[in-house]
Amino acid sequence: MAMTGVLRPGHVQIRVLDLEESVHFYGDVMGLVETGRDSDGRVYFKCWDERDHHSLVLRESDQAGIDFFGFKVLDNTSLEQLEVRLKEHGVDTTRMPAGDLLETGERVRFDLPSGHVMELYAEKTAVGNGLPSMNPSPWNQASENGIAPVxxxxxxxxxxxxxxxxxxxxxxxxxxxxxxxxxxxxxxxxxxxxxxxxxxxxxxxxxxxxxxxxxxxxxxxxxxxxxxxxxxxxxxxxxxxxxxxxxxxxxxxxxxxxxxxxxxxxxxxxxxxxxxxxxxxxxxxxxxxxxxxxxxxxxxxxxxxxxxx
Structure with a gap:
């Protein structure tokens, strides 16, 4: 199947009640890789075999749940085309600036009728999976830490x-x-x-x-x-x-x-x-x-x- 337009789930930001307890859980029990912390106090994680900078963002709050989720699209041309299509169908969109999320380019954000906040983006820094791009091994040490999802x-x-x-x-x-x-x-x-x-x-x-x-x-x-x-x-x-x-x-x-x-x-x-x-x-x-x-x-x-x- 040719992959164009929207590619895959890229990230989700969730609310947690105790940030450091949650950092321990997602880092040591789940075995995700911590990739950064920002000035808003959010903590970023990726799964070991993901190439992009992060897929999970934790934000401390007094109520658990989801803030927003994002899908990665093929390129900036696709992002612009999809934003036009959303507006043509009556969906209001907001451009989130590059850098608002660590290592992430501009995002097109909109509200779904179900009350969820969704966004599309084309650019996120590739940090790799810890394996070389030439003659790689099938796994690395991070893949053995905790639950270690792919x-x-x-x-x-x-x-x-x-x-x-x-x-x-x-x-x-x-x-x-x-x-x-x-x-x-x-x-x-x-x-x-x-x-x-x-x-x-x-x-x-x-x-x-x-x-x-x-x-x-x-x-x-x-x-x-x-x-x-x-x-x-x-x-x-x-x-x-x-x-x-x-x-x-x-x-x-x-x-x-x-x-x-x-x-x-x-x-x-x-x-x-x-x-x-x-x-x-x-x-x-x-x-x-x-x-x-x-x-x-x-x-x-x-x-x-x-x-x-």
Missing amino acids: RLDHMLLYGPNIAENKKIFEDILDFFLVERVLSEGGDAEVALWLSCSHKVHDIAFVEHPEPGKLHHISFLMDSWEKVLRAGDIMSMNQVAVDIGPTRHGITRGCTIYAWDPSGNRFETFMGGYHPYPDYETITWTWDSFPQGLDYPQRKLHETFLTVVT
Whole structure:
């Protein structure tokens, strides 16, 4: 699949209750690489195999949750074209200046109907993954520190008006709908999995009355064995686990869901199939949603549906 326009999830900024506790958690337990701190007190991290400067930003606050998330686009021409398309469709945009985030160029920011703040950007300093570009090894020491995910994979966000979100992602940003869950009556889409690549999803939304809520940030693991190892590390560090290890019916991904010290849910994820834009959307009816969530147990976990930040 040719990669143009919007490429991938690039970063997410979350609020944490105790900054240094969270720095310890994401640095030592999750095994992310700290890449900087700014004058606003924010701390920046990347996964070991990511090339760009950061994918996770922590900001201390009295309430957990998500501030904003960003997708990287191919180049500045793509950024300008997408900004024009957003405005033509009636979406107000704001240009965030280069350097407002460390090592990041200008960002085009806008509000989604679900109450989330999204941005697009083309430039972020490449810091590499610690391996040479000629004759590299398959891993380095950072890949063995803590859980050590490969990359930021996707986000699941809760909020109202996800049908309007879908229009923005499909009609303007050229995502396609991979899977969906229908309401009990079958007359509405209550959950959406969307992709801008050939990943099984790059972002997902669930209909929810409160706007701007974070369900989880997902980090990609290399294998099922690495997911199980992540579960061991969570137990060794008394991390609160929500679901798993288990397998989804939706996306076919293998997973553990858990909470960081502030109560923000995260996921260690691997697997899933590789869809293309010409594939038919997979539909799940409400009565089969338990199997879609937790395929072995066929169970709708109450916390999964109700706990968000």
